[in-house]
Amino acid sequence: MSGVPDSYQVMPLEFEAAGQTGEERAQRLQTVLEAPGFPSSCVMLIDLIRRRADVAVFDFTTQGVAIRYQIDGLWHPMATMDLANGEMMLVVVKHLAGMNYEERQARQNGSFRLLYDGVKYKFRIVSQGVQAGERIGVYVDFKRPPLETVDDLGMRGSMKAELSAMVEADKGLLLTAAMPGEGYTTVWRGVLNACDRFTRDFYVLEEKSRVEPEVINVTGITYDEKAGQNAFSDMRALLLREPQVVAFAEIPNGKLLNAIVELAENENLMTFSRLHGKNAVDALLRLLAMKPDLPKVAEQLSGILSMRVLRKLCPSCRLGFAPDERLLASLGIPPGRIKQLYKAFVYVPGQLDPKGKEIPPCPKCMGTGYFGRIGLFELLKTTKPIRKTIASGKLAELPKVIAESGHISMREEAILLVAQGTTSLDEVQRVLNK
Ligand SMILES: [Zn+2]
Incomplete structure (x- = not known):
């Protein structure tokens, strides 16, 4: 997977599968723990949390699985996943959410919970057959505090x-x-x-x-x-x-x-x-x-x-630069008022520093800047x-x-x-x- 830093610590995970009774939930979980797609499903779910993706869309076609994440309201295309891997993962995710994994056409939805790094996240899964194959939506509930006042929203x-x-x-x-x-x-x-x-x-x-x-x-x-x-x-x-x-x-x-x-x-x-x-x-x-x-x-x-x-620019990796006078003039900022402006550092896989070492993505924003x-x-x-x-x-x-x-x-x-x-x-x- 692209954009993963060289160290990627995996915290203990605790799943709570869908189900009416404790017994049903335990049974469901036991089935997925033995499934071949379980490890890659864990990596995918942690990746969503780490990147703060509120929504992920997986488009299953005969060519593979096209993936995009919505982060801070913007869609980011991710690396395509091969179909075999994708199918194994899909079985796990649908089963965890209490959905029928053999149904590939009719619209279904379900949910499960995952405790990761001391925080419980709810994952809502929606599946729907489309012309090219099947589309899966994964919605992550981050339980962010609601933005209720103009202060919360950052009004000056x-x-x-x-x-x-x-x-x-x-x-x-x-x-x-x-x-x-x-x-x-x-x-x-x-x-x-x-x-x-x-x-x-x-x-x-x-x-x-x-x-x-x-x-x-x-x-x-x-x-x-x-x-x-x-x-x-x-x-x-x-x-x-x-x-x-x-x-x-x-x-x-x-x-x-x-x-x-x-x-x-x-x-x-x-x-x-x-x-x-x-x-x-x-x-x-x-x-x-x-x-x-x-x-x-x-x-x-x-x-x-x-x-x-x-x-907002990521405070950990934003890049300062000295704006020239023409830029300041075009922004209507008086000359000399601002010594430094900032731009985003966007991670590009394979980009090298002057010493020839690959520049890793920022661990805070996972490379979005x-x-x-x-x-x-x-x-x-x-x-x-x-x-x-x-x-x-x-x-x-x-x-x-x-x-x-x-x-x-x-x-x-x-x-x-x-x-x-x-x-x-x-x-x-x-x-x-x-
Ligand atoms: Zn950053």
């Missing part, structure tokens, strides 16, 4: 203070924006958690089938789209409870958006909602493309907090000129007006993280250009 202090002032306002509409599958729920929960929910009456309106894990001290209220309801169906009853903050988990159209801003205005309420967007300007333009009542939105919209997710992730935040405050432009409907002018309003763009926020050595320019380009 001065932005946090600005955000607090916005969420604590008496009325208005504050939006969060992110891309689907890239912190969309996380930033929303971060903002709900940024409010003082202990002193204000706080409600979240969600569609029945899309309810998300609850936030402490927030009352969840559901509506049923199938029954023709929307977030406003029971608004009269909700208003009798005299809420101070009402959060709408989604804005389906301009009509509902109008209803939200009217609610904020007429009832003296702080409202929250969220939408998809690459950055705050993108989200704002998407919001206004719903063709709401522009002057009303302009008056109530307090701002937009948008977030993308960046991988990155370790963990951080939220890249951008906070847009709707200043007077921005409100005026929205109200006038001259939306094409918005990006220019926003840039001239002293707003710190997402790219500028990212450069701050690069200047601190938290992430690399390559990573910023990768995320902001997608």
Whole structure:
């Protein structure tokens, strides 16, 4: 296997196979301990843990087994495994998870647990026949602490203070924006958690089938789209409870958006909602493309907090370099301000140092050059000129007006993280250009 350092200590392993009873679990485990694929299965499972892969996909075809790992949200192709080895491993993993290893077509799923280095990991296995053969998904539960607050997500202090002032306002509409599958729920929960929910009456309106894990001290209220309801169906009853903050988990159209801003205005309420967007300007333009009542939105919209997710440079192996003046100028960093920037050290098999010795991968990040992730935040405050432009409907002018309003763009926020050595320019380009 490529990318394995010269020393690879294997800790004692303890498996807990699937099964209803202790006897069933023990029997299952006994069968796999004797299976020829057991040793290579152990190596594979430890490899997933060591590399912090949340998901691994194994594509079984007649040519072999193509493997990719998802680490810190990014897919990494791994060395292909020969089919015979792969098949033996698959039997072990499926049997451990309580699945039928002879079934290669129908979708199956199961799970087992593994104690490694004092930590118990749950492995969820999903198998499914596909045109080229069979696809196996291995999901590792690392039991990472949930990212609940904007502090957990790495928001800088001065932005946090600005955000607090916005969420604590008496009325208005504050939006969060992110891309689907890239912190969309996380930033929303971060903002709900940024409010003082202990002193204000706080409600979240969600569609029945899309309810998300609850936030402490927030009352969840559901509506049923199938029954023709929307977030406003029971608004009269909700208003009798005299809420101070009402959060709408989604804005389906301009009509509902109008209803939200009217609610904020007429009832003296702080409202929250969220939408998809690459950055705050993108989200704002998407919001206004719903063709709401522009002057009303302009008056109530307090701002937009948008977030993308960046991988952090591995602190053990990041490489410092002295940036030349042209690079600093292109990043908008004044000359002389930054003496050193950092880039990732990415392991390349067979790469030699000046003495002709092979350079091993970093044992912390296993050669990816990155370790963990951080939220890249951008906070847009709707200043007077921005409100005026929205109200006038001259939306094409918005990006220019926003840039001239002293707003710190997402790219500028990212450069701050690069200047601190938290992430690399390559990573910023990768995320902001997608
Ligand atoms: Zn490293």
